[in-house]
Amino acid sequence: MKLKKTLLLLFFVMFTIHGFAQSSAELKRRRDKITSELEKLNDEYTRISSDKKTSLKQLSLLKAQIDLREEKIKTANSEIRLLDHQISDNSNNVRSLQSQLDQLKKEYAAMVLFAFRNQSAYNKLMFVFAASDFNQAYKRLKYMQQFGDYRRRQAGYIEGTQKDLHIKIIELDHNKKEKNNILIDQEKEKEKLGKEKDNQAEVVNTLSKQEKLTKNQIAKQKKARDQLNRAISNAIRREIEEERRKAAEEARIAAAKAKAENKPAAVAKPASKGTDVLSATPEAAKLSNDFLGNRGRLPWPVANGVIVGRFGMTYIQGIKTENPGVDIKTNAGAAVRSVFSGEVSKVENVDGSYLVVIRHGEYFTAYINLRSASVTKGQKVSLKQTIGVAGVDPESGDTQVHFELWKGFTPQNPQSWIAEN
Incomplete structure (x- = not known):
């Protein structure tokens, strides 16, 4: 002993x-x-x-x-x-x-x-x-x-x-x-x-x-971010509406089939008013769970880069700035890649640069300031698949990608999701 x-x-x-x-x-x-x-x-x-x-x-x-x-x-x-x-x-x-x-x-x-x-x-x-x-x-x-x-x-x-x-x-x-x-x-x-x-x-x-100049800069940034937020929110809203439409159509077909076979129709569940409908199907639920399970281990949207703008609100001595994602400085001509498998929800040209939104169940990733996009709406993408080329930030003159991650309509801090580079 x-x-x-x-x-x-x-x-x-x-x-x-x-x-x-x-x-x-x-x-x-x-x-x-x-x-x-x-x-x-x-x-x-x-x-x-x-x-x-x-x-x-x-x-x-x-x-x-x-x-x-x-x-x-x-x-x-x-x-x-x-x-x-x-x-x-x-x-x-x-x-x-x-x-x-x-x-x-x-x-x-x-x-x-x-x-x-x-x-x-x-x-x-x-x-x-x-x-x-x-x-x-x-x-x-x-x-x-x-x-x-x-x-x-x-x-x-x-x-x-x-x-x-x-x-x-x-x-x-x-x-x-x-x-x-x-x-x-x-x-x-x-x-x-x-x-x-x-x-x-x-x-x-x-x-x-330089109050006037500063206010103009803040207003310009806010306008650009509001425009992007609207584009991303609209893409998410369309996905929710499409899922509800599919659910309603499936319920209608099931009711018609039951009537033809003289069987009692199944009681249809009321359509969700929130983002739960995005994970209503087994496939979407699995994708959401897999995405959540990889929190802290997702790859970066570019192979090499450094974060030069962090997520969240900064309020310093009267000057307030807000960032719903992260700004990543990378190499000129760098390929932008999907951080997880999913389906492209949106590809849009916003003020001369491309926005790509990819759905991963109830989660969405947005890739902003792309010089070009190599995917189309509805296309299935795999992990680390190239979706475009990084563009130049007009303010700094550097090659930068703005990356956002949303759960439904709620933006998340991408740094808590991606792995250490």
Whole structure:
């Protein structure tokens, strides 16, 4: 029973250490990814800032930088907490191994002293021959052999413990250095965050002074987004109406068939007034469930890109902007692809660029600012199938795709659905 408890304890310790290693590696990978995204955003902001004309785009980029910078600092804090645990564990291990080593050395010293006092062959023979009978003499001879073997094993234990102690001391030193490096990097990030917030306040101040221009920019953005929202909502509304029409037609056919066969007609269910009708059929329900099941794992709508405009409302010192999706900067001529299998609900040219809406059961994805579209309404598409080519954002001059994700008439945050790029 005692052995079983010991094995369980060892397994728990090993599992905990492995979990720490995995978490630490994951956090480091996340921090490195954020650093890479921040570098891209900084390059984009530097390029846009070279234009003397202050714009809401600068404010949007600064907000994205600040959000990422704060996320990086939080990630660093998590890494530091993990390292503190590892430092504490390794310190305890070092103390435990040092204590074991001291005890082993004491025992070994006592054995060496005993062996020294009984080192002559005469004394050993006298110890054997002084036995009262043959059996006792044999046992004494075996004892002397086992004593010698034990001494050798004890020397091996000491050597092994010294090696383990050396490894743990190196690990402890590495943990402390790594923690120190993260703390230094964290201080640098806090300094950069302060500068970015100062820049943000400066941009807001400039935009406030250019009130007329700022209001025009906001009005222009709002008009474009309202137009897109109407187009997407209309596409969803048509899908709902079509599903209701199909359900009504199926009920009519079923009633006619029952009447012809002189059977009682099934009671028709009232048509849903909400978006539930989008998942009324088994096929649509399965597609919705599959789409939901892949939350956090959906591929990006472009193979390579960085988010330069985040989802949600931003309200900074009197300037309010709202983004119902995410803006992704990508390579010139990049292919835009479907993030999941589904059916194309809408393809429309909106102010010189294409909008593509794809239905996935009760979920919809919208791909905006496409230079060209390679799909048509009603077409079935598969996962990662190319649906068009990314266009150029007229404000920044970069190749960008605006991506939205809706559940019925409710826009969702795409970043909680797509995988880490």
